[in-house]
Amino acid sequence: MTLRVRGLTIDHGAIRAISNASFNVPKGSITAVIGANGAGKSTLLRTISGLKRATSGNILWDELAIDHLQTEQIVRAGIVHVPEGRSVVTELTVSENLALGGVWRLRKNKADVVRAIDEVYELFPRLAERRKQRADTLSGGERQMLAIGRGLVARPELLLLDEPSLGLAPLVVEQIFQTLAQLQRSTGMTILLVEQNAMSALRIASQGIVLDQGQVVIADDARAIMNDTALRHAYLGY
Amino acid sequence: MNLLNTLIAGVSIGAIYSLIAFALILVWRSTRVVNFAQAGQAAFSTYVGLTIEKAVGNYWLAFIGAILAGVIVGAFVEVVVVRFIVKRATSAATATVAPVIAMLGLLGIFQGVMGLIWGGEYQPYPTAFAREGMSIAGNQIPFSQFDLFVLLTVVVAMSISAVIFQRTSLGLSMRAAAFAPEVTRLSGIRVSRIRTLGWAFAGGAGGLAGVLVAPTTFIAPNSFDLLLVFGFTAAVIGGLDSLIGGVLGGLALGIGLSVVTGYLGGSYTFMTAFVLLIVILLVRPQGILGARGARRA
């Protein structure tokens, strides 16, 4: 399934966060959305996942218009959003956090949920070691893994990741990005990755979308963007 | 033996305070609203039980009926009133004040409606168990069969709740929805439904508390107001954010008040609760088991 965004405009009260954005997220690949702080990247994801309503424009998931659906329905349609800031439930244990991702599917297919959780433990062995620990005892990197893991348990067709590298050590960031690339290759899921760390994101992505002050400046092959030094200087700061 | 007697006597009423505290904390954690209308909901449920009992003559049907009524009323209040209020609160100042006042208004409506339907006089509520103190080894203790029933029921209710919360996916959803509603929504769980369930659950607990306390106090539209204050005190003592704390707080309060009544006389009972509440609010507002910073609403 392909995500298509058409003419999307999103406002925060009097401030226009996104103006007239249009792009496709091709199926089975990693698309990186990059841009400076405040460019509107997080708002974009929050609108796709239904936490925020757009002012105008459409979001289509294949033929299904999701721009007016509730978040819970969008998750069930196969789109899972891992928000920024290591969004784990700190009062719950690691296994409970992961289980949370599968609750909505429990009645339909409990066995698969169990399988999905095991797959997450395989993907992130550090989480397996800390299964019974409360989430607030985890390090920053481990929490990010847990948040991503919870998203994966929901077996998403499209995974929305909001700045997974924020506040993490470069080594941990690399580890997570490699895992993501590997995950994408093995499962064929589509990933929409929002990042300030443009270089790391573009390296694992096949498409890049550059946002500047709420507008889509360019949507192109990731390699092309990386090689375009003028573009990089202007919008990505390096 | 005197101290032991007062301790025992306090446990039974303490169990009821725990139930009320439980209901208040459940709702507070999931919605950040203190349900001052709980007194009215509990009284309403108890009246329903009374009506069933008078119509059918079966104590147990009435018992279950009252709890069911509590569940339904709780859900109803959440869907019709609370959702609307919480959505409309715009500034931070209003968000804390508006729900309190709304719940008080609701309480007034409940009490008026109950007066209309059932009248304002105190009515006795039947019990299925003996209310005289039991005899153990020839000594009479101030603990009757009925008290034992109350204690056992509360223990069973709490155990069932604990199992549901800690071991079922529903309980997981409820806990997650209370701690991190946005993350829970993003996990595909209908948080609004979960909230309604929480209120329904709390309503049931309130109804149960009502039928357990009614035989000892008679029932009138206002009769549970004091109970609410005690339940709130218990919740604050234990920590408004901690279910276990509330339960323990209820027991502690019940026993403490019983000791005071036993040694100083009944007119000091309320004062003691009041003083205890103020002391806790000043010294350790997050309660004995609550986490720091939980005082801010």
Added chain:
Amino acid sequence: MHVVHKLSTGKRITLALFIALILFVASNFVDEYRIFQGAQVAAYLVGIISIVLLTGFSGQITLGQGAFMAVGAYSAAIVVQEFTLPIWLTFFIAVIAAALFGAIIGISAGRLSGPYLAGATLAFAVGIPALANAIPILGGEQGLSFDIGYAPGKYADTVSPYKWLFWICALCAIIAVVIAVNLTSSGMGREWRAVRAHETAAALSGINPARSKVLAFTVSSGFAGLAGVSFSATVGLVSPSGFTLSLSFLLLTGAILGGISHISGALGGAFIIVIIPTIFEAWTEEASLGVATYLPGIIVSALLLLSIALAPEGPSEALHKLRHRGHRKP
């Protein structure tokens, strides 16, 4: 009513004297029962003002004004038992006693917010009357009698006790309103509003939030004390049953319905809580006793609920927004 805030103090006092004169004249043409109700409205008005100051301006929710009223009333009653004092002095003592109590409570309650504050004030509301019941010097359940007596000297025959009562209560109410309006348009009022809106920001602009809150409690309680002694004057008695939780709720209801953010709303609120039962007495003459007893309470509570649901900032704010909706910048 906003226009009143723009007047200078001198003009406000003139306006107040003018209103006092009107009331004085009018009281000679109205029947006794209405005059008595007028006294009640005056007492409630002062009580509601105390809530407007504490909750509307300083943002501290209070369910316990009844307790502060009781403190004022009991102080006055006790003093009168021992000494014979002029009325104004008695009332003044009530105000001071209640304000002192408010200061003490405010030091502790000022640190609380939200449901904790609500719970604490709730505990006062129930605790103080219970205390009064327990302490013998306060007259226990029977309470202490409190009689304003008759108009002095030669007027005692021509002026009925109800009129005398009304004049005193109305005068107190007018004085209270003037002081309240002065306070709220002054720096103190602005300080309260600033702390209410954003405590940290207020602190950063040099306001001491804790002190501001305690001051709010002190002033508010003073007003409540005045309300309490006026209220007891209308009843002739100071007893625990006169200061129940229902009274605190009733005042809060009046404040909300009238508009908790402005002093002007207090008068409307006071009228509502006195008039609604009267209206119902007239309508439900045919209806059963049950309906007559309970329907007013239901209607008032429903109004409160609707009011806070539809206009959480207060009816006046909602009206304000409605009026200015067309003028918002795009």
